[in-house]
Amino acid sequence: GAAEKKTVAYIAPSLDISYWQWVGYGVKKQAEALGMDYVEYTSENSPAKQMDNARVAVTKGVDAIVIGPVSSTSTPPLLNYLQQENIPVAFAGIGPQPGLTNFTSAVTANNYETGKAQGKFTCDLAKERGGKEVGMLSLPQDRENAQKYLKGAEEAFAAEGCTLAQMLETRGLTVNEAVTQANDMLTAHPDIKAIYGMYDEAGTGAAKVLATRGLTGKVGVTVADGSPTTIGLLKQGAIQGIFFQEAVGQGIDGTQQVYNALTGAPVTQNLALVMPLVTADKVESPEAQKVIARVFPPND
Amino acid sequence: MTSSPSPAVRSRAPSLLQSYRTEIAIAAAIVALLLAVGFFVPSALSMGNMRNIAQAAAPLVIMALGVFLVVVTGGIDLSVGSVFSLTGMVTALAMANGYGSVSASLAGLCVGLAFGAINGFLVTVVRLAPFVVTLITFAVAGSLAFIVTNGRSMPIADPNFWLLNSGELVPGLPNHLLFCLVAMVAIEFLLRKVVVGRWLYAVGTSAGAARLIGIPVQRVKFSAYVASGLLSSFAGVMTVSYILNAEATAGSSLMLQAIAAVVIGGASLFGGTGTAIGAVLGALMITCIQNGVNLIGVNSFWQGSVTGIAILLAVLIDRFGNSGRA
Amino acid sequence: MTSSPSPAVRSRAPSLLQSYRTEIAIAAAIVALLLAVGFFVPSALSMGNMRNIAQAAAPLVIMALGVFLVVVTGGIDLSVGSVFSLTGMVTALAMANGYGSVSASLAGLCVGLAFGAINGFLVTVVRLAPFVVTLITFAVAGSLAFIVTNGRSMPIADPNFWLLNSGELVPGLPNHLLFCLVAMVAIEFLLRKVVVGRWLYAVGTSAGAARLIGIPVQRVKFSAYVASGLLSSFAGVMTVSYILNAEATAGSSLMLQAIAAVVIGGASLFGGTGTAIGAVLGALMITCIQNGVNLIGVNSFWQGSVTGIAILLAVLIDRFGNSGRA
Amino acid sequence: MTAERSNASPLLEAAGIEKSYGATRVLRGVNFRLQRGEIHALLGGNGAGKSTLIRIVTGLASADAGRIALRSARDEGKPPVIAVVHQELALLPELTVAENIGIVHAPSAFGLARRGRGRAVAAEALRLIDPAMAERVLDLPARRLSLHEGQVVEIARALSIGAEILLLDEPTANLTAGETEKLFVLLRRLAREKAIGIVFVSHRMKEIRALCDTCSILRDGRTVVDAAPMMALSDADIVSHMGQPAHRAADSRERTQGAGDPAKTLRLDGPDDTSLDIRPGTILGLAGAPSGPSALIAMLVGARSASPWRLSGEGIAAPFRSPREAIRAGVGFVPGDRAGKGILAQLPILDNVVAARRVRGSRGLARAAEREECAGLVSALQLKAGSIWDLPGTLSGGNQQKLLVARWLDLPLRMVVLEEPTRGVDIGTKRDIYALIRRMADAGAIVVWWSTENGELLELCDAIFAFDTDGTPKGYLAGERFDEDGLAELTGMAA
Ligand SMILES: Nc1ncnc2c1ncn2[C@@H]1O[C@H](COP(=O)(O)OP(=O)(O)OP(=O)(O)O)[C@@H](O)[C@H]1O
Ligand SMILES: Nc1ncnc2c1ncn2[C@@H]1O[C@H](COP(=O)(O)OP(=O)(O)OP(=O)(O)O)[C@@H](O)[C@H]1O
Ligand SMILES: [Mg+2]
């Protein structure tokens, strides 16, 4: 009956990355707010596992799904299956394959535009510091968001007259790896004046290396996503700017959209969230705090 | 020949119950697990969920069989997950370039053939340690999976390709199940009834003694690596036919799972022991644990712990339910 | 034993060159690699880069030494990466809860002690296969690393904690290097000159024979697992002291790397062979390859292939530069 | 003297020992007593339970029932130190010989491994048996030792401990006559001067007579003779107590130069212009210390292709590059190192026995008929096992040896190469194996048979090729020139 409690499932591509945990937090919070139950699955970056998770969710009788897919191209059979089972799906973080329409909503960040904005900001930092070489610590380039960030950033560098001296990727997305990468990058290219960090751990690692080398502030660091650690570094001046991605917000909005679909309320199929830049001087401002509340869970 | 009558040595084959004690213990553990999950989530015992498990287990089963063939000879194959991914990419790429699904699948299988042969060559001719050799091909195949499409994942357009996985050559039996059954039965038959199969065990139990009785040790080992490569490629093709999408990271968690399946199934990494059925059951057990964890809705942070404890319980059932091996 | 006075025994200890042939070959391969990278990127040979390599290699070196102790007995330890991560989390969490850096570090080391003891117990008392046991603890410790802080990464506030890694107890020698040197020398000494060290080899080369001549096989194995747990914990503490931040996934790539280091360093996974110095060189080689790949700026998709080929070349140098083992 | 000893409390006393493995009752009430200063023969057929008893005494296996009392005569209240030579070698393959011996002298787990001292102890102990070998092998890893050298090392290790009880489970099975003699001198001295109690297991009646004072006999897990003086028992008594068929004189057989087809004669060329033609049907004995024969055998069976020897003849073009080629050409091989190179420990008896037939016959399938084939072969050798599906590890040492011989029985072979095929085989079955060897020769195979027991070679061979202790070929004795002294002189060892 109508009183029966609905369940929303969150399928993450992998849950060992904090970003996807925070999306999950948003889904969970919003589900609670809407009176729904919450379950979560992880796909371990395997499209087969992702499909299995969808089927298990159906077996378990969930009513709606919020998914961060392994990749856009992995979505068609999944969407076909869920459509057949009549289950609303919202995407968070990564959208479905372009051209598909059989989904409820896609709540994503505009990675290309962010890449462009962050690229310009990074280049400006380099120029302020008397150089035009920039380095990049990237997400694995097999990810679509990484490819879009890079494309935007490269265009910005070209437009602003900076050169990308080196781009290095990490697989594990740990600070430790990023430290090694940043060390190696600065050894190979000592003229780099600003570092573009594509995710939090990259920025943290770069800041760490600069501190060790006594270069804090002399080489600029920008980072995308945002986390308590990078906000701390921002306040200390070890990082010059963060482009926040609203992980929690994506979970909240995605959940709201599937809830709307279940209750017959209107839905928005494409929600591309902007990623606002916050610098050290603005981090305590009310607007920034409002953004940050939609980035990661409060420390409770 | 002598006056004292010698007591006859029995030649009757041991009963299936005796030969497959470990396997029966694992099967019992799986059933116990399913019932336990079913207690919390009744739909776990539904036909639909059995289909889920079968679908999820199929590629792992095929790969575990391949890894088992190598492990029986005392080797190891770390490259299977990467070969699985690369096969998917090659197959999807071939189709994207206009090849039909049959020739694309064959191209995919060539990946396994090639990497199996390279592994076998480096182990048997160059005489490098299997761990090092397959670690190298693990890295190389994993990297090639990105290189071939420059990191892009590849959707598959051929509308009939899914039939390879989910069609029914035998009515009522989806193909992925059919393939698993055929592979298991064929390999178990090979290992028990075909001389080459007995040679695989002989090589694993003592390569030196095997050589002296005329067993072509290096050729036997080589074949095991090729078979393992081929089977992981087959699993790769089967999976893209299900997902209709190829991803460079698709197999990254499968290597450890396949080896774990083999070892949980009773094989020793020192070679010479285990059965194909055991490897299959090991793969099933891993899949069932994951399925159960998901159905019960275990918090994802806890999943590792719960999975670990479940495996521990399963091997303890085997260890103590099976006094003969104590 | 006999009355006849025994004439002096001619002591023909093999020269260092003979005892450490494999190690010398690996060292040569590392030097060749560095020079090759330096040819493209001169700064690869700078002091600064040597410091980078040392810093990056340190935790892997410590872990590889621990894994080596287990491998020498014929076992394997898959749990080291997870123990490394969990240790970091526990240490950081303890500090966040007001404990001093010393007691927090000790709490971290207790993680290794506990998991080492659990591994040892399950292997020696319950007699489960080392691969299965440490796969289970790998899963459990990895999951606990998320559970203890609910998945959050933990920054470390203590302003002096970095001294553990980068301070200089011996002037001019950063502590992480000091620890690596001390651990290597101590373990090599243990293995060559102390009775238990010889027992470790004895157990690995033939557990049956070792038992027959009265070596406490199970206790020796148990100690190896505990040592491995402790050393990975130590590596974990050392790393958080450098990074000043603990993450649940920090060690995820380290397990395979540590085992690879040991095997590249000349140890056999069947036990009984290898040296601590070899394991250290194996870890150095892996780090140098990664460093070289980064410095040259190899496209990340190609990194796996380049790394694989580099390892292959290194083991081929060992294999053919070292006719004695052929 | 005897009376005095039996009054003293024994060093070792076992009473009512029982032991079962699954359904197999291995020991069903064994009594055994060992006095100080005595050399006590522990006898019994293959599978009677001798090794099991020794494992129980040393605590490697636990008895299901019964009582064991150990009393030191040197130090009341403390158990005596026991040293054992197990039937299968217990060497640590990757450790050096010096370490293999030194390691049992380790002070404590965290003491320093004093290699210098360990090495000196090892050298001294080895010299007691074989001074020449001591220098050569001390720093070799044990895996590089021949079986024979390994056995010497094991014995040296046991002797070096300074134990009060010595348990020797077929220690002489891999030794040459010369070394055996040296060992015996040593054992007698230890028993006499240090009042050590020694348990000696062997299937060689001559040795037992030469060495032992007292004798206990096991039969199917029961003590049938309990500490009888050796003098009181005749050979025939012993054999009959063991439950073995009475000794039959070997059927007299004319020594021939081979009865088979002369066209199939094989020619053997070796160092120092040695060369001999061997007609099919010849039993060619190889006598002497192992180093000489092993090089020849390695070539014959394709185990090593670099060799000073060369085989030629119809159908044999080039040196065998692998054992597989040799087997394909019709050469069978029973290796001496049964644990290391013979047995496939994790495969059932069935696969072990039919392995060579599968290769010879290019069989594709493991057929059901193989079971009957296997059962027939193992019963022809009186092999004691529950079922052909048992693992070889559950067999007694002598039965494992029979399993290796069974591999080649009744196969049409051109040549069969045997390394000590009767090693550890009990007295009754030994004669059966002799008969089988003859049967192989009569069927037209050339039998090349290396043995350290010159006696059995003299009895059975058509010709004997002797090597001295350095491994150099020393000469060829055709049938008419057979005599023990001549052979002893050639091989440089007492018969
Ligand atoms: N682990 C085991 N499992 C089953 N049976 C066993 C096991 N060990 C020994 N046996 C059986 O116990 C019996 C006695 O074996 P044991 O080795 O004591 O004989 P033995 O007197 O030393 O013979 P041999 O002269 O051949 O060395 C044999 O029949 C053997 O098959
Ligand atoms: N690996 C080895 N193989 C063979 N000989 C060795 C080896 N290592 C050391 N030796 C030799 O053994 C001798 C003694 O070595 P070591 O110093 O380790 O023994 P130690 O503890 O001094 O013993 P002790 O004081 O009782 O003589 C030296 O002459 C040394 O060259
Ligand atoms: Mg015996």
Ligand SMILES: [Mg+2]
């Ligand atoms: Mg000294």
